[in-house]
Amino acid sequence: MVISKRKFFKVLVSSTLTLLFPIKAILAATKKIINPNLSKEQKNIMFNDGTERPFTSDLLKEKRKGFYHCANCGNKLFVSTAKFDSGTGWPSFSESLPGAFKTKIDYSFGMERVEYHCAKCGAHHGHVFNDGLKESGKRFCNNGLCLIFKPE
Ligand SMILES: [Zn+2]
Numbered sequence: 001m002v003i004s005k006r007k008f009f010k011v012l013v014s015s016t017l018t019l020l021f022p023i024k025a026i027l028a029a030t031k032k033i034i035n036p037n038l039s040k041e042q043k044n045i046m047f048n049d050g051t052e053r054p055f056t057s058d059l060l061k062e063k064r065k066g067f068y069h070c071a072n073c074g075n076k077l078f079v080s081t082a083k084f085d086s087g088t089g090w091p092s093f094s095e096s097l098p099g100a101f102k103t104k105i106d107y108s109f110g111m112e113r114v115e116y117h118c119a120k121c122g123a124h125h126g127h128v129f130n131d132g133l134k135e136s137g138k139r140f141c142n143n144g145l146c147l148i149f150k151p152e
Pocket of ligand 1 (some may be wrong): 068073074075121123
């Protein structure tokens with residue numbers, strides 16, 4: 001097999017980077033701003049792992065039937081029947097739709113938490129905890145600004 005020097009170095013550099021920064025490299029490759037109308041705050045949460053202030057989301061009061069979509073790419077993430085009031089100040093769900101998210105371990109703030117991001121565009125949405133009240137035992141703690149609700 002003939003491989004050009006240029007290609008060889010490109011492969012060498014990218015595989016070295018992947019070895020050094022595996023998760024960051026994978027995420028960087030998949031994270032993508034698709035919606036040009038995202039606000040500064042939305043971009044900070046979705047692409048800089050920010051968090052919105054608790055009890056600020058209009059979606060906390062949302063009780064209608066429908067689906068919650070990714071504000072960046074439109075990916076369908078949650079069904080309204082999975083939503084519950086966790087009292088935490090962030091929209092909470094007992095389960096996501098199959099394949100909606102990918103997860104990684106987040107060690108920031110001296111804690112070990114499971115961060116999840118949109119499987120389609122890579123945007124950060126929140127953290128999932130094992131203290132949910134419904135059968136699944138899960139609590140998806142989602143930033144409201146990352147979601148768009150579409151009533152049925
Ligand atoms: Zn998305």
